[in-house]
Amino acid sequence: MISLDPDLRGDLIVDAGNFELRPLAPADAGELFAHLADVEVTAFMDIPPLNEIEDAHAIIEWASSLRAVGGGVRWSIRERTTGAFVGTAGFNALIIERGRRGEIAYDLGRAWWGRGVMAGVLPTLVSFGFERLTLRRLEALVTPGNDRSCRLLERHGFAREGVLREYGFWKDRYWDQIVYGRISL
Template identity: 55%
Template sequence: MIPPLERQALTAGPYRLTPLAQGDARDLLALFSDPAVAEFMDINPLVNFSEAREIVDWARDMAAGNRGLRWAIRRADDPRLIGTVGFNSLELERGRRGEVAYDLERAHWGRGVMSEILPYVMAFGFETLGLHRLEAMVTVGNIRSCKLLERQGFTLEGRLRDHAYWKGRFWDQLIYGRLAD
């Protein structure tokens, strides 16, 4: 049994991770309206507040059903949301695996922020959720994401041809995996 995910906050070094809530929607709109942030994601850059609210609803439903969890990322000393991170899916019956996902405001790229946070998220997956395998799906071309995963000990396991469909076309995706030590 895993704990109720909708109430799971996490401290990740100097960062505070809290389950996405409707109060985060305005900051999410700012985050995901940046075309650079959305480039390799399954969304077009957001243009209105209701789209941000839908993302929060998706995250809250997932957490309420213990199917996944998406946290807002803030520095502990600053109320501004700077990104999100979490588990897009969890398989706890026919496996023990979770898919990690993450994003940061562009102003915070290139400083090791996600590299600092991800070990805490991975430890939460392996220890609190009892996962055996973490995976990540990366759209081909998202080099920053590949480098981040490789630094965290993920292995490139393959290229899934036309694995995703969004923005009117199919996309190849890379699958990365890391097993519990």
């Protein structure tokens, strides 16, 4: 039998206390579109606000292709009791050769900011990364000015390691990225 490393097969439904993580699926497109059409949610992200539902389908397709090649996984975050769509989270760039590291990413709908949602979800992502994926290093890239995201990572044991200058190009310009890392549970 072929063994995939990392093994991202199976249903990958993850319990995060009051929240549940499920791999993004076509049925999420409408809620994902409404979520990522919000200019405030995408202000510090590497994508422009979505314009049309096809943009959401394209993200879901990207996530599913990434997972199929073991490159990462993107979940919807839903409140367990109500099923409400809260946002998304996942691993974007899993590197397994000559290292074991993964980049975490997350975005919550504006109505959920400042309520401690990530206080429940981020430790779940961290455990998934270190235990299930047996990574050595977790990292996160944050656009300068995204103070909420910096506070979140610092509260959860990520060290601010430096600034990657002119690291990415989106929304018609280059952007620096602050790199955060955590190397054990």
